[in-house]
Amino acid sequence: SLLLRFWVNMLKNPDFLLDVDKQPCVDACLSVITQTFIDGCSLHQQKLGKDSPSSKLLYAKDIPRYRKMVDDYFHLIQHLPDISDDDMYNILSQHSQSHSTSCQTDAALQQLYQYALQYRVELLESLDEDSIARRQNLASQFETIHNFINKDHFSC
Known part of the structure; x- marks a missing residue:
């Protein structure tokens, strides 16, 4: 497959x-x-x-x-030997750590925020219409993040 x-x-x-x-x-x-x-x-x-x-x-x-x-x-x-779950977890963890510096998390978050900001109104409307999102208060959380970022904690 x-x-x-x-x-x-x-x-x-x-x-x-x-x-x-x-x-x-x-x-x-x-x-x-x-x-x-x-x-x-x-x-x-x-x-x-x-x-x-x-x-x-x-x-x-x-x-x-x-x-x-x-x-x-x-x-x-x-014919390869079986790998235990713990061994697999350790291998994946080591691999993740070895590439942690190659990921540009801040840049990715900044681009994601710029995209969300561009469609802010549509996102808020969708979050208000969705029952699960309303229960989890996602629109309010999005606004909190937006307000936090706009207080110059981050430069976007």
């Missing part, structure tokens, strides 16, 4: 992740690469003939090698 749901999407649509403009000729090439990736992950052998699409014929001789690579990959994963 990871290969076919995530990676196929990334291969076919790099603009989801990267700020790129995908031209039609690039889109066609990415479609061929994506289909080859799907075929390499497939469990059944396809019968190709003279009426098969040229995009499938282009990499047909490479598909068995790709399938072997995928099989080897999953075989290795299957």
